[in-house]
Structure formats: structure tokens, C-alpha cells
Amino acid sequence: MPNRHGGRRVVVTGIGVIAPGGIGTKQYWDLLCAGRTATRTISLFDASPFRSRVAAEADFDAVASGLSRRQIRTWDRTTQFAVVAAREALADSGVLGELDPYRTGVMVGTACGMTQSLDSEYAVVSDEGKKWLVDEAHASPYLYDYFAPSSMAAELAWLVEAQGPVGVVSTGCTSGIDVLGHAADLIAEGAADVLVSGASDAAISPITVACFDAIRATTPRNDDPGTASRPFDRTRNGFALGEGAAIFVLEEYGHARRRGAHVYAEIAGHATRANAFSMTGLRSDGRELAEAITTALDRARVRPGDIDYINAHGSSTKQNDLHETMAYKHSLGAHAYTTPISSIKSMIGHSLGAICSLEVAASVLAIEQSVIPPTANLHEPDPDCDLDYVPLTAREQRSDVVLSVASGFGGFQSAIVLTAPDRAAA
Template identity: 40%
Template sequence: MGAVTPLGSRVETIWDRLCQGISGVDVITRFDTKDHDAKIAGEVRDFAPGAYLDKRELRRTDLFVQMALVAAQDAVDDSKFSVSETDASRVGVYIGSAFGGLVALEDVHAKMLRQGPGRISPLFPAMVLGNLASGHVSIRFGAQGPNNSSSTACAAGAHSIGEALHLIRRDVADVMIAGGTEAVITPLAVGAFGNMKALSTRNDDPKAASRPFDRERDGFVMAEGAGILILEELQHALRRGAPIHAEVLGYGSASDAHHITAPCPDGAGAARCMLNALRDAGMSADGIDYINAHATSTPAGDAAETAALKQVFKANAHALPISATKSMTGHLLGAAGAVESIFTVIAVRDKLLPPTINLDTPDPECDLDYVPHKARHMAVRTAMSNAFGFGGTNASLVFRSYAR
């Protein structure tokens, strides 16, 4: 596993801060927010891609690619796997992103307006295309197998992991480098989501702005980063003595078919998605011990997910611990599902559930066990991670602890 987030750029450091209930949300430093309603975000601070990429690569890549490359390098190092000529065609890449190279898009567009179309870089298309994170990672590690990318909004990272799982199951690949990446702390993105009234404007208290399931929640907090997991066919991993953190047991997807941005109020689409993941895992709902919720801190989204959880888990729903880790990271859009999959994997590995912070005034509509304020030690064997996106697209993943 490898990650770049507002809480840091090393998985174990990120996890430690997460379990301490530390928020990575703060005032935006990337640009002048004077004319923006939302002035806060989960920026990746102290990011140093120069330790991984040379100056030529830095000039030719957007920030979303740089974050993916750094997270992928850490994940490959963690897996202790190196691609050889003999197995290169059995190693693939599947990395999602909602927006792709938005930083480069805005920069190049501004330059064109100032200096004319003759000043547009010929590298521009290769900097903004959403699949270029997968492309660069494939080139970096010599992965010659499937090379794909999901662009399913806030579910992109989770969909990428699930589709990578299916490629391994279909014997198309033995190893997949999978996850999501996003870099959208830009004037256009923050302004657009702000004008939609989707973002929190709790600008005077950034650390308390992302507050899933709380009655005072007023929108999500934009964030950036990347999360990459190395998925490997079990026997392949065992033969080489790989360090195994957990098993990917199931994957589900489903559409709300309801509205382009709003979720089904009754959570029907999310519920179908979770049931599909359980079916794929070959298990019933009572086998799930823990949920990492999508929980963006929007009034409609959190209520709909709560309704969906009640539909799926029925009488057990109130006894099921549920974390909303976006309360600390903010919402990483296309990278969120991948980063939260990493959190779910570590939760089952370490038997420790990260908290939901800022849950000070519980919403009566959201009345489940959201692990408020403090991390919880608990025996967890099987867990689910949810990721839901605009367009009504949903993804759920099931992870199980690996019995060595």
C-alpha cells in the first residue's frame, strides 16, 4: 500500500494521525480565495515528488500523476515485488481519477489567454488525460499487462480496485497496481463546487468543517491525494513470500438511476451496491464487522447512506461500527475510495477502528454507531468500504483479514 494525503505521505504516518483524530483540513494556500465562498481544503502539504521524479518528469506531469507515482512507488516497495521481463505481461495497472490533469488544464488555459494559442505546450494532452496516471505508472514499473483507468467521479478509486480484482480472477493478470489519484485544489474546481453549494463554508474553523453524520454539517471539504494498492493472486503471492496485509473478498457496483448529483434519498442504489459486493464475496450481511463509510459530510449524502446501511444490515445495523474518515482527510474525490480502502485494510489487519471526529451534535436521521471522537480497538475480520459518486455511480469493496 502507498498513499499521499492531507495527513501525510507515508501510510503508517497517515494511519497514526488518523487514529489520533487529527484533521488535515486547513485554509487554502494554493491560490487566493478572496472571491471564493469556501476557503478551506485538505491540501497535501510538504509534498516532495523530486525525491521520486527527475526534473524532466516533473515538468511533463500534472500533480495528479506525480501523486500517483509517489504512492505507487511506496506500494511497490511495501509489496517487495519487482516486475521482471518474464512476468511483465501479467502485471497490470488500473488507476482512477475524476478530473485528471485539472491543474495543468487551468495553467495552460490561462497562458493561452495571455499569450495566444502558439504558447500551448505540445505536451498538454499528455498532461491532462485521466488515464495518464495509469500510463506513467505502467512505464515506471514496466507493467505490460492491462492498463486501464476509471473516471467514475468519487467512486473512481474503488471501481479501479474492484475491476483490478476481476482481472486477476479472470486470469488476465497475476498482479495489479490499482487505486485512485486526484489533484483539484484549484480556483475552478473549488469555485464550481462552491457555487453548487456542495462545500462546507466553515472557514473560521477548518478542523471542524468536515463533520459527517453531524446535524451541523454543511457540505464536504475538497481534498487531494492518491492511494495505491498492490493486488496479487494469492498463490502467486505465497510462492514469493509476499507480505500480505489482507484479502480482497468482494466487489459490487450499482447505479442510483436517480439524479446527476443527488443520491437516492432512500439509499436504494447504495444498498444494491453493498448487496452486490456481499454476493460477490459469497457472504451474508451478518459477516461484516465494520464499515468505512463514504460519508462526505453533505446533508443528503450522509442521510442516504445511513438509510442504505439500515436496508442492508437490518437488525444488525445499529450494532455495526462505522467510521467516516473524511472527517479528517476531507474528500479526495477520485482518490477517496482507494485511500479509504487502505484504511479499511489496516483496520482489519490491526484490529483498530479510526474515529469519526466532529460528531458533536448527532443528526437524529443518522443514528448508527459512527465510532465518535476516539479510535476503537475491536476484533475485526471482515470489513466493507463504500464509495459513491456523481452520476449515481456506486462501488463497495469487501476486505478480510489474512490468516497467516
């Protein structure tokens, strides 16, 4: 059966993950199901001068992950994450060797690109801010790759030998949904049969920490880093910065079926809207997010009552969690109160653009494994956040339809609907 757009359906056949507390899909899923938190005191640099000194860092060993010395030396950590996650996804899907380069593309999302390298390279060329030096010997020869994050898409394209559509979708903290929507559209329209797509961010660096400090968006709960991220809890006071990547192999459904691929889920619908309100603030009624949810459900031909699980944005800021709760009530009506909702940011923090792809990975695995990961650290529910947020412990439950949502700087509001493969076959 054709979907509403372009007549071709898009399925997930491979997953690769780099996440705090879990390198690889299996470790990641184990962490989420156990309700363990990976937030800790920042170790990647000396964060002692900053207001928020907590983050969820990935225990990423580039050498053990199979990167060459040259790759480690020249690639930003964001690109390293993306490539290692893509390799896992490709191996998982078994699609390598069956790719037509002209019909294969790459779309990768990122909020911060190569910020970590730009930050450290700036320190080098300015003698740590003391004097701006223009000395060819001091500037990295790879500076342009850090300047333009499209370099990451190019690396992935070379890895896959993709010669179809390739690019970066960057919409701040909704990048990880929007890029998958963009990739799915390319397949649905017939511009490609296979897309390697997902998002990566590794921006735990001084400039990032400083700018979130400046708007008090990150949590100052430095004395208890393990419980710093508390989505929907009365005591939440900001998000915990994270890092990571999730990359998927997306295929046209017939292409996957013909080669006998394991199908995790279908990307059944997605939508994005803008709030036209503030670069960082949210309108309290959540109307734009509600509109994105309604449109995504419509495109997926799913009714609010069909949703089995909602993977929330749940960033643990005061305004987001209320905004999001309102958006569910507007878009789902009474079903908002009966549908389980959880935020994995409670465990792996907020990795900016990457997090939505990590959340889509969790959504897909929830369908595959019939488990809903919990919202950790939710001990004292905010009375205004009065929905079922699956506190503390995972719930065994079959999910055929999962909604994942995101809100981001710039005003972006996005939603994506994943459905079980047997639904896809129906």
C-alpha cells in the same frame, strides 16, 4: 478455495499513500488513529474570492519524494501523487524483480485527472481569460498528457514495466473503489497475476472550487477549517475538498503465497450500481447503494452480521449522510445498528476519485492493526443518523471483514468488501 468469479482470489500485498496530513502509509495511519484533522484554509492558490475556502491539502514535497526535475516540471500533481504512492506500494510488497511484464497490469482511478494543469494552462493560453491566444509558444508541450488522463496510467505502467492490461477507470467519486474492483476482476479472470492499482486526484484548483461552490456542495465553514468536515453531525453543511492518492499492489493469492509475500487483506467482493436519478442528487431511500452493498457481500460470501467495520462514504453533506444511513439499514437490517461505522473524510476531506482508495487503505489497515479510525468532529449527532459512527476517538477492535462504500456524481453507488488474510487462507 476458488472465489465465485473466475476461480482466483485477489489479495493486497503492498500499500502506498499520499494524503493530507500524512505522506506515506505510516504517517497516514497515525493521523487517522489520532483523530487529527488535516483540513485547513486553502494555500495552494488564493481562494479568497470563493464561497468555500477550506480544503485538506497534502504536504507533498515532490523533490523529497524522489521525483526528478523533469518529472516535476512535466507531470500534473495527480500523476506525481500516483507515481510516488506506487513506488511505496511496490517497495512495501517486495514484488519488483518478481514481475512477469506480460502478467502485470496497471489500473488507476481518477475523478478529475489533470484538472489542475488544464486550469492553469488555460489561464496561460488565454491571458487569464482576457483573450484566447493561439500561440504555439504559450501552450505547454505536455498539454495532451493533461487532456487525456490515460497518460497517468502509462507513466505507472512504465514505472512497473507492465505490459498486461493498463487503463483508467473513471467514475467520479466512486473511482477509487471501482478501479480496484476492475483490477481484481482482471486477476480473477486470469488476464494478469499482479495489478498495480488505486486512485489519485489533486484537483484543489480554482475551477474545481468554483464548480462545487456553484452547487453548494462544499462547506462554507471558513472560520474554523479544522472542524469543517463533520460527517453525520447535525451541523454538517458540505464536504471539505481534499487531495491524495492510494496505490496498492494486488496479486493473485497463489502468486503472493509462492513468493512469501506479506498479505494485508483479500479483495473479497465488490459491486456497483447506478441510481439513474440525478448527476449530483441522491434518492433519499438509498436503495441503489443498498443493492450494491448486498451484491458485494454476496460476491464475498459474507453475511451482514459478519461485518466488523464499515468505512463510510460520510461526505458531510446533508443529503449523503442520510442517504448512506438509509442504505445501511436497507442492506444490513438490524446489523446496521450494531456495526461500527466511521468516515475518515472528517480528517482528510473528500479527495473525489482518490478518496475511496484512501478509504480502502484505511480499511485494510484496520484489519492489519485491529484499530477502527474515528469520525472526527462528530459532537452533535444528527438524530436521523442514528447508527454507531465511532465519534472522535479510535476504537481498538479486531476486524476480519470490512465494508467500504461510496456514492458519486453520475449516480454511481459502489461497495467493496475486504477480509483478513487468514480468512483468505481458509
